[in-house]
Amino acid sequence: MENIWRENLSQIEIKSLNAYYDKLHVLKDINLNVEKGEILSLIGPSGSGKSSLLKMLVGLLKPKSGNVILNNNQLNYNNNSDLRIIREQIAIVFQQYNLFQNMNVLKNVCIAPTKIQKRNKKQVEEQAINLLEKVGLKDKLKSYPDELSGGQQQRVAIARALCLNPEILLLDEVTSALDPELVQEVLDSVRLLASEGMTMLIVSHEMSFVKEVSSRVVFMDNGSIIEINDPKIIFENPKEKRTSDFVGKILKDK
Amino acid sequence: MERLIEEIPSFFTIWNIIFLAKAMGVTFLLTAIGCFVGFSVGGLLAIFRKTKSLALLPLRIFIVIYTEIFRRIPFLISLLLMFYIFMILKISDNLFLIATITVCLIATAYIGEIIRSGIESINQTQWDAAEAMNFSYFQILKEVIFPQAWKVILPPAFSFFIMFIKDTALASQIGVMELTFAAKILNNKGFSPLLSFGTILILYFILSFPLDRFGKYMERKLVTNRN
Amino acid sequence: MGYTLVYTQVLEFFPYLIKGAWISLQIVVLAFFGGMFFGLIFATIRTFGNKLMNNMVIWYVTFFTNTPQLVQIYFLFFALPEFGILLSPFVAVLLGMTLNAAAYLCEIQRAGFLSIRQNELDAAKTLNFTLTQQVKYVILPHIMKVLFPPLSNHYIIMTLGTSMAAIFGVEELTGRAFNINSETFRSVEIFSLTALVYIAITFLATFMLAIIGRYFFKAKMRIIQ
Numbered sequence: 021m022e023n024i025w026r027e028n029l030s031q032i033e034i035k036s037l038n039a040y041y042d043k044l045h046v047l048k049d050i051n052l053n054v055e056k057g058e059i060l061s062l063i064g065p066s067g068s069g070k071s072s073l074l075k076m077l078v079g080l081l082k083p084k085s086g087n088v089i090l091n092n093n094q095l096n097y098n099n100n101s102d103l104r105i106i107r108e109q110i111a112i113v114f115q116q117y118n119l120f121q122n123m124n125v126l127k128n129v130c131i132a133p134t135k136i137q138k139r140n141k142k143q144v145e146e147q148a149i150n151l152l153e154k155v156g157l158k159d160k161l162k163s164y165p166d167e168l169s170g171g172q173q174q175r176v177a178i179a180r181a182l183c184l185n186p187e188i189l190l191l192d193e194v195t196s197a198l199d200p201e202l203v204q205e206v207l208d209s210v211r212l213l214a215s216e217g218m219t220m221l222i223v224s225h226e227m228s229f230v231k232e233v234s235s236r237v238v239f240m241d242n243g244s245i246i247e248i249n250d251p252k253i254i255f256e257n258p259k260e261k262r263t264s265d266f267v268g269k270i271l272k273d274k
Numbered sequence: 275m276e277r278l279i280e281e282i283p284s285f286f287t288i289w290n291i292i293f294l295a296k297a298m299g300v301t302f303l304l305t306a307i308g309c310f311v312g313f314s315v316g317g318l319l320a321i322f323r324k325t326k327s328l329a330l331l332p333l334r335i336f337i338v339i340y341t342e343i344f345r346r347i348p349f350l351i352s353l354l355l356m357f358y359i360f361m362i363l364k365i366s367d368n369l370f371l372i373a374t375i376t377v378c379l380i381a382t383a384y385i386g387e388i389i390r391s392g393i394e395s396i397n398q399t400q401w402d403a404a405e406a407m408n409f410s411y412f413q414i415l416k417e418v419i420f421p422q423a424w425k426v427i428l429p430p431a432f433s434f435f436i437m438f439i440k441d442t443a444l445a446s447q448i449g450v451m452e453l454t455f456a457a458k459i460l461n462n463k464g465f466s467p468l469l470s471f472g473t474i475l476i477l478y479f480i481l482s483f484p485l486d487r488f489g490k491y492m493e494r495k496l497v498t499n500r501n
Numbered sequence: 502m503g504y505t506l507v508y509t510q511v512l513e514f515f516p517y518l519i520k521g522a523w524i525s526l527q528i529v530v531l532a533f534f535g536g537m538f539f540g541l542i543f544a545t546i547r548t549f550g551n552k553l554m555n556n557m558v559i560w561y562v563t564f565f566t567n568t569p570q571l572v573q574i575y576f577l578f579f580a581l582p583e584f585g586i587l588l589s590p591f592v593a594v595l596l597g598m599t600l601n602a603a604a605y606l607c608e609i610q611r612a613g614f615l616s617i618r619q620n621e622l623d624a625a626k627t628l629n630f631t632l633t634q635q636v637k638y639v640i641l642p643h644i645m646k647v648l649f650p651p652l653s654n655h656y657i658i659m660t661l662g663t664s665m666a667a668i669f670g671v672e673e674l675t676g677r678a679f680n681i682n683s684e685t686f687r688s689v690e691i692f693s694l695t696a697l698v699y700i701a702i703t704f705l706a707t708f709m710l711a712i713i714g715r716y717f718f719k720a721k722m723r724i725i726q
Contacts, residue, residue, distance in 0.1 A: 078406045107408045117399035122421035131417065132407040177403075184407065278583075346703040347696045348664035350675060355696060358688035440569035447668060454572055467579035475568045475576060482567040 029092050031056040031188065031219055032077070037086030039076050046072040048243040050086070054188075054221065059214050061230040061251070062223045064240035065266060070223040073240070074190045077221070078112045079103045091187070108137070111186035116197040118177035119165040125152065126161040129180045137184070144183065151179040155209045171202030175209050188219045195226060227270055231255055239263045278466055285469050290460070297456035298477055300370070304377050304442045304452060309435045312381025319386035320393055321415060337386075344383035349444045352376050357448045373445040373452075377438075384434055392427035393419055429493045436485050440478065453477055511690045514681045518695065521677035522702060525663040528673060532595055532663075533656055536602025543607035548614045558607065565604035571665050573597045578669055590669040598662065605655055613648040642719075649720035653710040657703055664699075674698060 032054035039047040047069050054060055062070040075081040077088070082097050089095070090109060095102045119128050129148040133139050152158050155175040165173055174194050181189055191210065195203040207229050214220065214233045224230055230237060230251065237254040239247045239262070247260045255271070258264040322330065323337045344352065356376040360366055396419050404414040446454035457474035461467050543558045550558070565573065574597035581588060588596065617640055667675035678695040682688050714720040 075402075080402055080406060104408055107406060112403075112406050114399050114403060117397045118403050120400060120404070120418045120422075122418065132409070135413070135417070136408045343696075343700060346661070346700045348661040348675065348699060350664045350667070351678075351692055351696050351699065355689065355692045358692060362689060436567075440567075443569035443571040444665065446571075454569065454575070457572065457575065461579060466583060467576070468583050471572060471576040471580055475572055478568045478572065479564065483563065486567060 030054055030089075031058075031091060033087075033089040035087045035089070037076070037083050037088065039072065039081050039083045041072065041081065046081070046243050047076060047083070050245060052238065052245060052248070054219065055235075056187075056219055057217045058235045059220045059222065059233055061234040061237045062221065062240060063225075063227070063230060063237060063254075063266070063270075064246075067242070068240040069243040070240050071192050072243075074112060074192045074221060074223060077106075077188075077190060078110050079106055108184075109186060110188045110190060111181035111184045112190040112192060113174070113177045113181050113194050115193040116170070116173075118180070119173050121165050124162050124164050125157065125168070125176050128165070128176060129183050132180075133183050133185075148179070148183050151182050152176070154212065155179050156205070169202055170198045171205045174198065174206045178206075178209050178213070182213070188221070189213065191220065191222045191224070193223050193225065195224065225270075227255070239266065241266070278468060281466055281469055285460070285465050285473070294453070294456055294473070294477065297451055297453045298481065300450065301439065301442050301452040301478075302481065304370075304373060304445060304450070305435065305439045307374055308377035308381040308442075309385065309431075309438060311378040312383075312385040313389075313431065315378070315382045316384070316386030317389050319382065320389040321412075323386075323390060324393060325411060341383045341386055344380050345387065349380065349441050350447060352380055353444055353448050369448055369450045373442075373448060373450045377442065377445070380441075381434075381438060385431055388430045388434060389423075389427055391430070392423040395426045396422050425496050429489065429496065432485075432489045432492065436482055436489060439482050439485075443478075506690055507687060508690050508694070510685050511681060511687050511694055514677075514685070514691075515694070518674065518677050518681060518691075518698065521672060521674040522698060524671065524673040524676075525660070525666075525702075528591075528595060528598065528663045528666060528671075529656070529660045532598035532602050533606075533659055535595075535599035536606045536659075537610075537652075539599070539603035540606030540610055543603060544610035544614060547607065547611050562604040562607055565601050566608070570597060570601045570662060571668070573601055574665065574669065590666070590671045594663075594666040594669055594671055598659065602655070602659060606652070609651045609655065610648060612651075613644045616647050617643060645718045646720045649710075649714045649718045650722055653707075653714065653722065656710065657706060660703060660706060661699065674702075 030053040032052070034050050034052040037047055037050040038045070050069075050073065062073065064070055072081055076083055076097075079097055087094055088097065090106060093105075095106055097103065097106070119125075120131070123131065126145070126148060129152065130141075130144050133144040133147075134141050149158065149161070152161065155178060157172060157175055157179070160168060160172065160176075165176075168176065178191075178194070194210070195206050198206065203226065207226065210220075210222070210229075211233060222230070222234070234251045236248055237251045238245055239254060239258070239260070241262050247254065247258060247263045249259065253259070254263060255267055258267055319337045319341065322333055325334065353373065353376050356372050356379075357369075360372050366372070393415075400418055400422070401414060404418050409417065442452055443454040445452050446458060449455065453474050457470045460473075461470040543562065546554045546558050574594055577588060577597050578590070578593040581593075663673055664675040666673050667679055670676065672680070674695060678691050681691045685691065711722045714722045
């Protein structure tokens, strides 16, 4: 872990990062800065590397080359103690199967803060109940994941991630697996978080939502970042041809 | 046919019945010990097989080789090999011990695979979510994976147990006093083979059938439980 | 300890040993296809037959799957002569394995029948397929795909099961190992060598079955995980 002194420090700095999934080059020379409190959305076709980027950030995909600097600290993703530090600052919610099926909602939210972060059990429970209330699921504390709808499960997953007190929240297509009528309730929870100033990286196909909440939008294709810009520019006046092709197709389908 | 009926009272003497009961006990004991050890050690094999660290690579390779070997050799050969190794190296001449060790080695390989399958049946995202929250490999297994996997593991493991009862019949070939060997003894004593082997078939059936029914009942309960 | 492994003595007999594998192959192929044939009949009876025949098959399957194959063969070999039926060792083993296989393969194939989902049949009907066409284009391919892995697995089990033929004097792989053992007394060497041959045979079989399964039946199977 190296301390790097600089001005105007971003919360996350990714420099020339490359990652492979077996032989497949999934992240190609990624350069990206994320400011504190920013809401960065990643859009792009399937296989463009958006989810891989999130997985890389949380240590599930090890980079082959390049650097990641988190809160002024350069961290080595191949070092186990660095990984612990990374994961204390970043939390992730996946597309589905987030919740541990063998535990009820309350236990799902409390287990990591209690067992891994070793915090006080009572305090964790209090926080958990507050968070679950925030996402509208206070009455489901003792329910098991298979008793909840997809949308409810995702909201619990968000509460669970928040209970870890992360500085950065990653949302990997959290509504993509949901039936349409369940999408809004999850987006409402995300909107709430956005308004509270949490740094977020969101991978999503919900374009109107992306346009509404993002401070910047990143368009990725084939493992590379093609364009980063204001949502208005990306959707209405993209600079790159590939971006406008993608946006054109997406908006046409809507 | 009348000869058969005449033989029945001399076949079903108290001595013979006790003899057969003991043999049945040996069969059951071999199976039970084998499966108990198989489950414990097999579980360890499954757990360590799925580790990712480079340091444990030799262990992983050993586990794969061990499992493949014992699942690709006939029981009879395993038993004979173990028998001759023990005899020649003068380790022990206790036939039950030799058979038990062999049976444990075999069961470990098979049940290890069953447990591994069960672990792998759990969705990868459950692993990812736990890992991203800083759970260690063993913590994930203990808190998330095994509590879910046991339902997938139990039916095939129980099936294996029932199948294993029948496989212990081969221990008769190295002279272990289990059911099949008992049948051979009775046959050699002059009793009708129909009676000797027929009775043994029925005794195996009595051992196996209730367990089989219980297994199917348990499987049904687990399926409705899961849904 | 005072025992050294001497493989040269037994390697002389290697060609003789290997030829035993050919006999093992004959046994398993005949028993497997015999078992498939009767198993198919039984599975059909179980799925479509009347109550009486259904129960008879249930009893048969229950009996043969709850008793050891070895004892079944012992019974055929030693008890049948009481009724005047004398079977050669090869035939007794073959018959025993076939009867045993029929029970297991009945259950496997029955599971295959039951796996046909009503939708598939309905879809085929709405496309105006005749019954033969339904069977040929919808039902059969699906069943083959579903059945191939468990059938292959049972085939491997049966391959290993042929080794009990040696107990009755059949000169298949294990039987020849017995013979070599009584000639050279190099027990550990000969049986470890035989073990290696079985490992090689099962790898070969698993490999070929995986290839066949993938290309002909679209059943994806792994060789080693």
